[in-house]
Amino acid sequence: MNTRLKMLHEVALVADGPAFTSRARELGGLAATALGEKHRSQITGLESLANSTLKVSDVFDYLKLRTARHKEWRESELGQQLLQYLEQDLAQEREQICLRLGLSDEAPEQREQRQEVYRALIRAFVQQLAAHYEYALALPEGASQ
Amino acid sequence: MNLTPEQQARTQLLSDEALYKEACKFIRDHAEKQSLPDARQFMGLLQFSRTWKELQEYINHQSERDWGSNQTCPEFYNALCGRLRELQARYVEPLVSKTLSKKERQAAMDCWADALMPAFIQHLYAEGRYHVALKEQNRAQRRNHV
Numbered sequence: 001m002n003t004r005l006k007m008l009h010e011v012a013l014v015a016d017g018p019a020f021t022s023r024a025r026e027l028g029g030l031a032a033t034a035l036g037e038k039h040r041s042q043i044t045g046l047e048s049l050a051n052s053t054l055k056v057s058d059v060f061d062y063l064k065l066r067t068a069r070h071k072e073w074r075e076s077e078l079g080q081q082l083l084q085y086l087e088q089d090l091a092q093e094r095e096q097i098c099l100r101l102g103l104s105d106e107a108p109e110q111r112e113q114r115q116e117v118y119r120a121l122i123r124a125f126v127q128q129l130a131a132h133y134e135y136a137l138a139l140p141e142g143a144s145q
Numbered sequence: 146m147n148l149t150p151e152q153q154a155r156t157q158l159l160s161d162e163a164l165y166k167e168a169c170k171f172i173r174d175h176a177e178k179q180s181l182p183d184a185r186q187f188m189g190l191l192q193f194s195r196t197w198k199e200l201q202e203y204i205n206h207q208s209e210r211d212w213g214s215n216q217t218c219p220e221f222y223n224a225l226c227g228r229l230r231e232l233q234a235r236y237v238e239p240l241v242s243k244t245l246s247k248k249e250r251q252a253a254m255d256c257w258a259d260a261l262m263p264a265f266i267q268h269l270y271a272e273g274r275y276h277v278a279l280k281e282q283n284r285a286q287r288r289n290h291v
Contacts (some may be wrong), residue, residue, distance in 0.1 A: 054157050057165040061271035068184075068213075068274035074282050111158055118161075 007117050010097040015124035027082055028132025034076035042066055043133050050126040056118050086122055094118045117128055147257045159236055160264040168268035171228055176276050180217050187273040197258035224287035
């Protein structure tokens with residue numbers, strides 16, 4: 001298996017793990033409660049940015065600005081919690097994956113691959129969060145999420 | 146002079162690995178010292194950061210402006226001016242070949258700075274707005290408790 005395939009395989013394993021999926025469910029549910037249907041575009045905007053950007057910091061900047069501009073993101077702590085998870089927990093997951101794949105932060109090519117692992121983790125998380133958000137919105141009010 | 150796709154990838158990596166952290170640290174240091182300007186100042190910075198030259202002119206103008214009794218803004222802009230010079234020396238200068246003529250070297254540095262400095266300001270803007278908004282929310286919550 002070449003390095004890129006190994007990277008995607010490792011990311012897929014993490015994204016299928018219980019800690020990752022349960023956090024995506026929690027934050028997707030929190031997003032549904034805080035933003036409702038009215039602010040759906042903010043979640044689709046996040047998903048589309050995560051899918052298209054070449055920089056993980058673009059995603060962090062997007063979340064900070066949503067949190068600064070919209071009280072729904074701040075008061076529910078959706079913005080703070082999501083930022084913390086992506087910036088800290090997923091950064092640790094990235095380190096573990098890179099350690100397993102032997103990707104150091106010294107060689108320029110490997111640094112780009114490390115960045116790609118991080119981008120893929122964030123993309124997978126946002127994708128799951130968006131799915132849980134939509135699902136939670138579709139459930140009748142008060143139904144278990 | 147334009148950056149090649151490989152050079153653009155390098156700026157993206159630098160933005161993620163170094164400039165983002167530098168911007169967050171700069172804002173957090175100022176937040177600790179209670180010396181963050183309000184949201185309007187961050188919007189101004191973002192607006193005038195399309196090129197390195199424009200950004201330098203704007204920050205120089207802001208740091209030399211008469212702010213009256215406001216000590217926060219001149220301190221912030223002076224510190225930012227110093228930090229941008231450090232970033233230039235740490236991240237931009239090493240990217241440019243020393244074998245170029247003085248004029249070519251300057252043109253190459255301006256080209257890299259045009260790509261990197263707006264990225265730094267974008268991170269600074271987001272972190273600054275985030276901090277200011279959370280601070281205002283905390284203040285409002287404390288007021289409501291009293």
